[in-house]
Amino acid sequence: MSLYNDTTLFTTLPPRTVRYDLPDATLTLFEGFIQKPESDDLYTALLQETEWKQEDITVYNKTYPTPLLPRIYCI
Numbered sequence: 001m002s003l004y005n006d007t008t009l010f011t012t013l014p015p016r017t018v019r020y021d022l023p024d025a026t027l028t029l030f031e032g033f034i035q036k037p038e039s040d041d042l043y044t045a046l047l048q049e050t051e052w053k054q055e056d057i058t059v060y061n062k063t064y065p066t067p068l069l070p071r072i073y074c075i
Contacts, residue, residue, distance in 0.1 A: 053070075
């Protein structure tokens, strides 16, 4: 089973490097750095092992859930 069915985010193509020259920055994209089966395993671990929090926000007397965020502990 795959978490990313019908998408092209992760492929089985050989890895390649794409460099983008931007104003005041250089961005390097490593396509295929992590293959699809490994990315699925990492994504599953992220969802299962991360403690998530979701709070409510009230705007004009209507309450909405905020997006899920990882719970961050300060030491």
